[in-house]
Amino acid sequence: MTDRVVPEPERRRRRPTKRGIVLTAELIVDTALRLIGQHGADALTVRRLGAALGADPSAVYRYFHSTDDLLLAVADELIGRAQHAWQPTGDWRADLRAIGLRIHAAYQAHPQAALLAAHRTTGRTHEAAAVEAILGVLRTAGFPDLEAVRVYHAFVDQSLGFAALDAAALALPAPAAAADRQVWQASYARLDAATHPHIAATADLLTTDMRRSGYPYALDLLLDAAEARLRAVGGKREG
Amino acid sequence: MTDRVVPEPERRRRRPTKRGIVLTAELIVDTALRLIGQHGADALTVRRLGAALGADPSAVYRYFHSTDDLLLAVADELIGRAQHAWQPTGDWRADLRAIGLRIHAAYQAHPQAALLAAHRTTGRTHEAAAVEAILGVLRTAGFPDLEAVRVYHAFVDQSLGFAALDAAALALPAPAAAADRQVWQASYARLDAATHPHIAATADLLTTDMRRSGYPYALDLLLDAAEARLRAVGGKREG
DNA sequence: TTCTCTACGTCAACGTCGTTGACATAGCCT
């Protein structure tokens, strides 16, 4: 039996597990998210998920074809949350900044899923709505179509790229994550000033700055440059 | 025995394996890169690596503490290749642009490895050399230390983020990659102008632009903004 | 109410993985 999944709308029998839990796809997705949030990204295994659900691990395969299938379902949930209740304010720069930070934050909240989802183009409704919103902000602000498309492309890929990058740091197995964080203090802060003068001169600043995500600053740089280009073609900040 | 690794510079005895291969850390890294490139990221397991090397899988643990340690070495090798034979020209903007494009290109050449490696901080020699080079370019150009560190951070993470994003597109299984590329023509180009006016108005530009990497344009935006900030503190373009 | 059908939870097993303790041998150094 290579496929034991019954499509959700056709489900009829809701049989409780030995421990009295009634399973649903939604409950499994929520439990998976909780597992990641509480015990780290590497806590998401089928066996642990089964234990957390109060069910046999293999019961998960009645709802999802594979762990990858499950993770995509989780990711789908994230895309919706990032956009939930967003409204344009009329200030294009503030709007883009808000959208970027929302995308980033939504993925940060669930790094493991973000890693699988960030680099796919789905073409589904949530994604289309986001594309339309961003393009709308840019064109309404006065960007010519060609420039609007290019800024859109850079903006979106920058957001997703940073989202994946920062999510990966959170999704690493605990020892690897700790090692990555230690590198700046343990290695770079101790390099010889003779061989690495620039690192030595900025070691303190580096160890501080590298602890945070570089995204907010990079986003501001991108918006700076976009604003300059908009001004060059005669557009205004508000509009 | 929790650590069976002998540091590379202290190695003396070069004992061949049963199949006559003389192992080195370098050979193992190269073989890992080849394995990933030929059979995908999932092909990188200690057992398969042993088979490809002509050695017992556990021999790898005489050279690397863990698979994660090996992966960091692979990542550092990619960084090293990106920096190979690079020389500063004195034009900070041209230098940063060249470094960024080199990093991007090096990772594109090994997409599967890039997916595993782009998100890690290795702290090894090649990475340290790259950090030193980039910081040197910025500080020599006249960026104050704090600003230099922030621009460095944004620059590196943006480069790695785009590298991973674009590598992911190349590393996808063929049908999934084709599907992702088709989305722009098959879905977005056909959206109703009533519900998605901005997408409809720019559909042609979108389908053209989304076929390329957004990195070069995003890089130029970042450099634009950095240049503006440098000018604001009194620096010059050449220097 | 009873009967039937089958959805779905459970169990056990397979082959894989990373990793490590124990062992043996062969290369380097004195």
Next chain:
DNA sequence: AGGCTATGTCAACGACGTTGACGTAGAGAA
């Protein structure tokens, strides 16, 4: 020439994703 030990090998552990087989209990039909 001889000893030390680096390094390759072997076997085993526990955890992983996944799947075939089984039985029971829930829903719908009568």
